[in-house]
Amino acid sequence: MKEEKFMQKALDLAKISYKNGDIPVGCVIVKDGKIIGQGYNQKEEKNDASMHAEMLALKDACKNLSSYHLEDCQMYVSLEPCAMCAGAIINFRLEKVYIATENKRFGCCGSKINLLDYGFNHTCQVEFGLLKDQASKLISDFFAEIRK
DSSP, X not given: OHHHHHHHHHHHHHXXXXXXXXXXXXXXXXXXXXXXXXXXXXXXXXXXXXXXXXXXXXXXXXXXXXXXOOTTEEEEEEEOOOHHHHHHHHHHTOSEEEEEEOOTTTXXXXXXXXXXXXXXXXXXXXXXXXXXXXXXXXXXXXXXXXXX
16 A cells, blocks of 8 residues: 555654654655655754644655645645644645544644644645554654653
């Protein structure tokens, strides 16, 4: 299944942020079956709260397409996006977001609230659960290590 390949890439990117001491979140943007943007959390590394995996992947995709219009693109992200990233998804007009695991505390794509289907001028399809077990374990391991 091609969707699993893209989510696996997002998980591989999440492992980079884990190694750098950031919450392990990775993201890829896909158009026509090809990755056109990617990112991983760099908030701690860069000391910048806007350096979320999704924001970096979106900016990378726009740079590669020379456009912010991502209507025919899909996002694959290891953890459910927050309010900032959900807002960006709306503004960049993504077609669909695949989310590995939900974020019950900060998730804004269906867990806590759903900004992607809130009545804005653009709505985005959402699918949860692709490689959920691997993504959940990565997040759990990260926070267990921090608590030690």
